[in-house]
Amino acid sequence: MITLWGRANSINVQKVLWTLDELGLAFEHVNAGGHAGGLDDPAFRAMNPHGRVPVLRDGEAALWESNAIVRYLCARYAPDRLSPTEPAERAQCDAWMDWTATLLQPAVMGLFWGFYRTPAAQRNAARNAALARECARAVEALDRQLSARPFVASAALSMADIPAGTLMFRYFGMEIERPAAPAVDGWRVRLEARPAYRRNVMRPFDELYGRLAF
Numbered sequence: 001m002i003t004l005w006g007r008a009n010s011i012n013v014q015k016v017l018w019t020l021d022e023l024g025l026a027f028e029h030v031n032a033g034g035h036a037g038g039l040d041d042p043a044f045r046a047m048n049p050h051g052r053v054p055v056l057r058d059g060e061a062a063l064w065e066s067n068a069i070v071r072y073l074c075a076r077y078a079p080d081r082l083s084p085t086e087p088a089e090r091a092q093c094d095a096w097m098d099w100t101a102t103l104l105q106p107a108v109m110g111l112f113w114g115f116y117r118t119p120a121a122q123r124n125a126a127r128n129a130a131l132a133r134e135c136a137r138a139v140e141a142l143d144r145q146l147s148a149r150p151f152v153a154s155a156a157l158s159m160a161d162i163p164a165g166t167l168m169f170r171y172f173g174m175e176i177e178r179p180a181a182p183a184v185d186g187w188r189v190r191l192e193a194r195p196a197y198r199r200n201v202m203r204p205f206d207e208l209y210g211r212l213a214f
């Protein structure tokens with residue numbers, strides 16, 4: 001039995017919701033974090049000492065960190081489909097997931113917080129401009145990668161598409177200047193054709209506009 005804790009408008013929870021849906025797995029979804037709270041409950045802290053969502057329980061295993069959960073689900077339930085078992089192919093997926101976690105996500109979510117979630121009067125324009133440049137450099141790198149293949153690490157969807165693809169819905173949903181990225185645009189169309197992406201990632205996030213609370 002799989003249980004997922006986390007509010008559905010969280011970018012990190014959406015990665016896991018998309019993965020579970022893509023794999024057709026049945027699970028119980030417990031709303032947690034944001035208005036729902038619950039992150040300081042001792043039972044929740046026992047599963048994630050950092051008190052953040054998402055948390056996933058699968059049998060006896062309690063897992064946290066969204067990308068680790070995506071990797072776990074793909075390796076356990078979709079080996080050779082979303083999670084390559086050939087070590088060099090697996091390393092390609094890991095490389096793009098690690099790049100997303102350390103470069104793309106800090107840039108996109110830094111801008112999302114600094115621009116979209118910060119009330120206009122409190123924004124730091126210089127900091128946001130620097131973050132927008134970091135985003136543009138990262139998206140151009142992704143564009144070069146995607147100009148040679150239809151998905152991030154291979155010819156078919158893999159776990160490497162999930163964190164980056166989730167972030168792109170936020171990035172392209174902000175009223176900001178962006179670089180031309182035709183290969184990224186084509187990939188986004190391919191993602192948007194997937195029901196699991198539409199259901200879990202393409203959700204309105206305007207309730208987060210100007211909200212710094214959580």
Ligand SMILES: N[C@@H](CCC(=O)N[C@@H](CS)C(=O)NCC(=O)O)C(=O)O
Pocket residue numbers: 007010011012013032033034039051052053054064065066067214
């Ligand atoms: N690196 C962690 C980040 C976890 C995180 O910061 N989660 C946010 C939501 S995106 C959270 O728990 N915020 C508190 C809240 O929602 O109340 C991951 O990828 O899972």
